[in-house]
Amino acid sequence: MPRISSIDSRRSIVNQKIPILKIKDYLIVPIQVDMDDRLALQLQMDILKQIEKCNSRGVIIDISVIDMVDSYLGRILGDTARMAGLMDARVVIAGMQPAVAITLVELGLGLEGVYTALNLEAAISLLEELLDKDAA
Amino acid sequence: MNHSIIDYKELRALISVGTSIIQETNLETICQRVAEAVVKYSKFQRSVVSILEPDGTLRRVGFGGLTDEQITKLKQMKRSTMEEKKNIFSDKFRVGQSYYIPHDQVSLEGLKSEKEYSPNHEWHPDDFLFIPLYSIGGEIVGMVSIDDPVDGRRPTEEGLLPLEMLANQTAASIENSRNTKKLQEMLVKLREQQKVVMELSTPVIRIWERILVLPLIGTVDSSRAMQIMENILIRISETESAVVIIDITGVPIIDTLVASHLIKTVAAVKLLGADTIITGINPEVAQTLVHLGVDLKEITTKANLSKGIEAALDITGLTVTSKDS
Amino acid sequence: MNSDYRIEEQDKIEILEEKDVVVCRQACRNWAKRMNFNLIDQTRITTAVSELARNIQEYAGQGEVQIQIVEKDMRRGLRIIFIDHGPGIKNIKLAMSEGWTSHRGMGMGLPGAKRLMDEFALESEAGKGTTVTTCKWLPL
Structure with missing residues (x-):
């Protein structure tokens, strides 16, 4: 039976923290690595803590370089948005790739109640709009 | 001494090779395996399997019992055409389904045998033996050329039977492989057309x-x-x-x-x-x-x-x- | 049934810890990419692998994932088999139903992965382990 040598897939998985940037009243979270479950859960905690510390009203999670969202990461993203909501902060998921969106829907996850935006710029406009509405 | 009796061990081995190549879709692999099987299981020590190309030439594809230099030399040699083979595939040379051409009848281009033959050998180094590969429809799709019988004897109808059975299976495999390729190409084309229609719609x-x-x-x-x-x-x-x-x-x-x-x-x-x-x-x-x-x-x-x-x-x-x- | 598949190439990846789930899904994406699956199918495959490899890690602790390029009826496909010797699934029907989950995930794991792949077969015996065989075919 043919057999090829194992692809060098054990490229190191960065075990670093995902950076959370503070810009004005917002937090921006650019996810740039393929996260394992532990790292995703850690990120959820970090975002919530940062919201508390900075009194943030809005969070943008940029997933434009993420090439896969499975049910676990989907749940983490959805939960984070709802938890942030309880702390009076809005979460917008920005830049989801078309292939990821199709797969998520087929998987049965619609991320109900989560705000989405095409890109970072649209996410900021959306947050401003949402917060204006809250203020009114 | 009767050397024309069928060797059942040879027959069984060759049929099993024939059965195993029928699933193979790669033409090169089919020809190479047949050429090697001829040398391994029959009394002939050299073989070349050629395929008839659409342009009428015979492309040498599988080689058995030959050195790398000999193979290179054969590949560089001008391809013969079916037209040229016409006077060879004539009834006067026919043995069973094959054609045996003694060296003094027709002069053909080929590799010279490097072996010394004892005078009492019937087979001459410049003799040729061809087994045409016939498709199910009776068309020639290629040819097996075999040489250097280990016993030095001229071929007989019965003695060639196992090789001819393998030749028939080889022809069927070649045809099968070509049909598969054609079908695949048609499918790809169809798929492309479907895609265009879909995009337009x-x-x-x-x-x-x-x-x-x-x-x-x-x-x-x-x-x-x-x-x-x-x-x-x-x-x-x-x-x-x-x-x-x-x-x-x-x-x-x-x-x-x-x-x-x-x-x-x-x-x-x-x-x-x-x-x-x-x-x-x-x-x-x-x-x-x-x-x-x-x-x-x-x-x-x-x-x-x-x-x-x-x-x-x-x-x-x-x-x-x-x-x- | 397995005899219909001709295996062109194969490899396997062991699932020993959480990180291996990521290693495994990245490897499967590379295979899918190399086979020229389109981007959407690559993502479907990667996501299904992530779900099923996680199941191994979560329920059995460890196991292995076999990756094969197969051919059947003139079609090429990527077949991925998930094997563990964990506790097995007592109620397969329940496990395959929407929304069922033990803890992690959203209960979309098994039925979701099934929807993302073209073929999906689950065999499990309580106390012996679980094997999930999946396949995605390249378009003709």
Whole structure:
């Protein structure tokens, strides 16, 4: 039976923290690595803590370089948005790739109640709009 | 001494090779395995398997019992044509299904045997022996050339039988492989044509900055619905559009599967951060959607395309006003 | 049934810890990419692998994932088999139903992965382990 040598897939998985940037009243979270479950859960905690510390009203999670969202990461993203909501902060998921969106829907996850935006710029406009509405 | 009796061990080994190559789709592999099997299991110590190409030449493909230099030399040699082989494949040389050409009858180009033969050998180093490969339809598709019998004797009808059986299986394998390749090429072509038709039938048009329109016309089946979903999402992402209007005025009926694709499309568009507006739902489609229990709360619908465009402009922060006002 | 598949190439990846789920899904994406699956199918495959490899890690602790390029009826496909010797699934029907979950995930794992792949077969015996065989075919 043919057999090829194992692809060098054990490229190191960065075990670093995902950076959370503070810009004005917002937090921006650019996810740039393929996260394992532990790292995703850690990120959820970090975002919530940062919201508390900075009194943030809005969070943008940029997933434009993420090439896969499975049910676990989907749940983490959805939960984070709802938890942030309880702390009076809005979460917008920005830049989801078309292939990821199709797969998520087929998987049965619609991320109900989560705000989405095409890109970072649209996410900021959306947050401003949402917060204006809250203020009114 | 009777050397013309069939060697059953040889027969069994060659038939088993023949059976194993019938599944093989690579022509080169088929010919190489046959050439090697001839040398390994029959009394002939050298063999070349050639394939008849569409241009009428015989391409030497499989080699058995030859050195690398000899193979290179053979490959460089001018290819013979079936036309040239005509005077060889004549009844006077026929032995069974094969043709045996003693060296003094016709002069042919080929590799010289490097072996010394004792004078009492019947087989001369410059003798030739060809087994034509006949397709099921009786056409010649190639040829096996064999040489250097280990016993130095001339071939007999019975003695060649096992090799001829292998030759028939080889011909069938070659034909099979060629048909498979043809079929695959046809499938690829068909698939490409289908793709073109699909793309033509699902045009996503950018009508204004950040507004896309997809006018759906005709029957939508599941695979087209899937294609539509993929097209819409990719176009939204490329153009960074905020709204896509799907106009289904031209769609007579919608079934459960298509309805569920439509719902999925709306959900996926939402995930990208854009909105969907569906326009032109006719009475039949409205009935179907409600009977199917489709939840339309999530979907924005408008009566017709122009109302849809108004709503889309509104979403993107634009309004249409008359010049007079 | 397995005899219909001709295996062109194969490899396997062991699932020993949480990180291996990521290693495994990245490897499967590379295979899918190399086979020229389109971007959407690559993502479907990667996501299904992530769900099923996680199941191994979560329920059995460890196991292995076999990746094969197969051919059947003139079609090429990527077949991925998930094997563990964990506790097994007592109620397969329940496990395959929407929304069922033990803890992690959203209960979309098994039925979701099934929807993303073209072929999906689950065999499990309580106390012996679980094998999930999946396949995605290249378009003709």
